[in-house]
Amino acid sequence: MPRTVALLLSLAFALPAHAEGFITRLLNKPVPGGVAVIAAGHGPQAPQVRYQDRPALVIKEDGRRWIAIVGIPLTVQPGEQQLQVDGRPQRFRVDAREYRAQHITLKNQRQVNPNPDDLKRIAREQDEQTRAYRQFSQNQPSNLLFDRPVDGPLSSPFGLRRFFNGEERNPHSGLDFAAKAGTPIKAPAAGTVTLVGDYFFNGKTVFLDHGQGLISMFCHLSAVDVKVGDRLGRGEALGKVGATGRATGPHLHWNVSLNDTRVDPAIFIGAFKP
Structure with a gap:
């Protein structure tokens, strides 16, 4: 029984990372000069996403959910940023990165x-x-x-x-x-x-x-x-x-x-x- 419980717990902790999908794990590097991958809903049609008044790339990940793949300018300061998903604001965080x-x-x-x-x-x-x-x-x-x-x-x-x-x-x-x-x-x-x-x-x-x-x-x-x-x-x-x-x-x-x-x-x- 303890081994079964331990296995179930390990699977539970593994699920969120797996649920992210391959593209999110590959591309989500939310730093200045990086890329933010942002969940954008589960509707039948692709949402319209804009960031800094530019249209953003939107795809369906693993056939389950829409994600926006957004380029972050080098000039952006670390902290909170905002984009629009079908006209509604959605926030995401940009982390710091140093360049030599x-x-x-x-x-x-x-x-x-x-x-x-x-x-x-x-x-x-x-x-x-x-x-x-x-x-x-x-x-x-x-x-x-x-x-x-x-x-x-x-x-x-x-x-x-x-x-x-x-x-x-x-x-x-x-x-x-x-x-x-x-x-x-x-x-x-x-x-x-x-x-x-x-x-x-x-x-x-x-x-x-x-x-x-x-x-x-x-x-x-x-x-x-x-x-x-x-x-x-x-x-x-x-x-x-x-x-x-x-x-x-x-x-x-x-x-x-x-x-x-x-x-x-x-x-x-x-x-x-x-």
Whole structure:
């Protein structure tokens, strides 16, 4: 009898974690620059969820309940946040996370302090990329556990406070992979190519829309093998690793965006470190 009681108690304690579902356990990292997974009801239709006036990704987890998968900006302070589920406020908590600093030396001073013509180009390019990040297709992502886009070790992590030639600039908005020039870059999940460009900072770049505001950006490519409108399956090649734009050597910089918020890509490949 004592063994039976002990078994029942262990199962009872295990149930809440199991009931969360795989996606919640994988993605729920509610920190600045992270992802919050929030229960959004059990109705027959997907609820409309908005956070900071942007639509959020909503899926049904394990066929049981709707969940919202929300990107949290790096600028958010730890504490209580609020989103809207079908117009009703719902609160969630953001935990603290510290990010370290990175100091980079660039030989090209224009990549630290661009000239007036460069600044005009940069503004145009930022507008173009902002529009791409804000697209919200109704297609549901094919999967949320991503493959690594290149075969290579992780190098610079997400969220680093970056200093170029001693001057602080925007935090690192993606995850870098160390890889040789020419290494094939593969789609980490199925998606549609929505933007291809060659930019001042990012170099040759591809945007891939996975659905419902979940978007990948790949930059510093040496070659682009796709065009806008192409539909890629998981694992299909989209280009090759390079060092175009503001880069000190060949590598892949990979951004992941949710609800127009850049979040830590390591979360989606099971490599997140608190």
